[in-house]
Amino acid sequence: MKLSIKIHILLITLLLLSIGLKAQKLDIRIFTDTKLNEISFIPSFGRYFVEIDNKKQSIKKSDIVRIKTQADKVSLYINDSLIGNYKELKFSSEGLMSFFLLRTKDTNLIKDRRYDDNLIVKVKNKDLFLINNIETESYIAGVVQAETWGATTNVDFFKLQAICVRNYLFKNLNKHKAEGFHLCDGVHCQAYKGRANQVEVIQGAYNSKGEIIVDSLGNIIETVFHSNSGGQTVNSEDVWGKPFSHLVGKIDSFSVGTKAYQWEKYIKIRDWKRYFREKGVNIKNDSIEKELLNFSQKDGRKKEMLGVPLVQIRKDFGLRSTFFDCQEWGSEVRLNGRGYGHGVGLSQEGAINMCNQGYEYWQVIEHYYSGARIKRLDDDIIINTSK
Ligand SMILES: [Zn+2]
Structure with a gap:
């Protein structure tokens, strides 16, 4: 056009x-x-x-x-x-x-x-x-x-x-x-x-004028979002320690295969081991060393790796997400990751995919925010400035 x-x-x-x-x-x-x-x-x-x-x-x-x-x-x-x-x-x-x-x-x-x-x-x-x-x-x-x-x-x-x-x-x-x-x-x-x-x-802003998202009790919810869930969203408490009934981890096939779905990163094995040792992990134990180089989330997202929170590992290594598997790769460990961002709430790429497939915007909201619904604000709502 x-x-x-x-x-x-x-x-x-x-x-x-x-x-x-x-x-x-x-x-x-x-x-x-x-x-x-x-x-x-x-x-x-x-x-x-x-x-x-x-x-x-x-x-x-x-x-x-x-x-x-x-x-x-x-x-x-x-x-x-x-x-x-x-x-x-x-x-x-x-x-x-x-x-x-x-x-x-x-x-x-x-x-x-x-x-x-x-x-x-x-x-x-x-x-x-x-x-x-x-x-x-x-x-x-x-x-x-x-x-x-x-x-x-x-x-x-x-x-x-x-x-x-x-x-x-x-x-x-x-x-x-x-x-x-x-x-x-x-x-x-x-x-x-x-x-x-x-x-x-x-158009999106004006076409939705006055619409907000509330939980089953009618409270305005926290509408957090991220770029890509990697195929599974995360519980709010696993990232921020606080649970919300609408921010519950669930399978999200709509994010699979989109632009930011996959990532990989290589880290020297000695740096990887040193990191976990400094976190208090006894890496000399054989089964622990095996886990260190073969950690997997193929059966779903986990919260920790050898007792170290994945959110901490993501922050310390600057990873795109906490949703990764490990593989020994010569002198390095290869992290195969999925998703981009914290993974809580709405996945932007998944939401775009749903909209492109013809889902209504309220169906997308229901998918990513469990039990949530759209409510129209009263047009007379008063926004007070404190002056
Ligand atoms: Zn501010």
């Missing part, structure tokens, strides 16, 4: 979906892990204003807007003229769709990023403190795009991925309440690198 046709479809979808729906805005801290004392604001689409002392000043497309720190205030420059120093600046937009671009001084180090809706700028600890005030579904689409790396064009997959992101959002709305925003854009919350531009991702 031609890009222009896709964009038309997207705009029509957004229009239809926006009619009659109340816009709910979130405050997301952006550039959380980057220290910045200067940034340029460039309007990309829609009409933007900067709110100064309760007055709105229009920003022209050709204006060069720079924001700098000045002690504990924000200095605003338009076309190199200092407009003033302020405690807070808000760049707001009008219209159905608007987005802007943020450019740092070093574009080689930090690429330009585009964001939907509004921007609030303050100074905290002498650095710029940036909040993207954004409509909920646009934020969800942004997170989905950051976490799915253009993996597919299947809208159903993005729909269920959007629901997972929405679940996290509603479970963690108060995570940064004391700091005056909802979520940050780092891995601490959910990775968010700006607006989504893949049409199917945006």
Whole structure:
């Protein structure tokens, strides 16, 4: 499909979906892990204003807007003229769709990023403190795009991925309440690198608007996911020590044979042995040495190898997953692995496979989250900011 046709479809979808729906805005801290004392604001689409002392000043497309720190205030420059120093600046937009671009001084180090809706700028600890005030579904689409790396064009997959992101959002709305925003854009919350531009991702977020996943008691569940289960998902307690009724290990044939299904790694036998010796394993014992070089999970996932938790081995050797078998290979041990990631909850590749095979997105959710179901949030749900 031609890009222009896709964009038309997207705009029509957004229009239809926006009619009659109340816009709910979130405050997301952006550039959380980057220290910045200067940034340029460039309007990309829609009409933007900067709110100064309760007055709105229009920003022209050709204006060069720079924001700098000045002690504990924000200095605003338009076309190199200092407009003033302020405690807070808000760049707001009008219209159905608007987005802007943020450019740092070093574009080689930090690429330009585009964001939907509004921007609030303050100074905290002498650095710029940036909040993207954004409509909920646009934020969800942004997170989905950051976490799915253009993996597919299947809208159903993005729909269920959007629901997972929405679940996290509603479970963690108060995570940064004391700091005056909802979520940050780092891995601490959910990775968010700006607006989504893949049409199917945006459609997935808007087509699932208001849908969340709950357990049999109606509680919003933890919707954890990983890249590939290797053919069997893992119990939550085997990775994080805490059980959840919907995060139970099960056979997952949908992940078998997909892109990240298999991996292998070679480790010197002496390093392998030394590692287990340091973990307190008596490797001089014959049967233990045999196990060390012939460990197998062919009959299903295990939790430990010679008493050492597999999650620890995965971390220490930087393995793609805990689902591996061992084989002696000359002076090395060959690890034949399956899957990518912690293995708990939804397998992204398995989910894409299910969607491509024609399963409905709720069937995928039922497969990966035992006993879970989709519920529609009341459209009147109030998202409170702590200000
Ligand atoms: Zn956070």
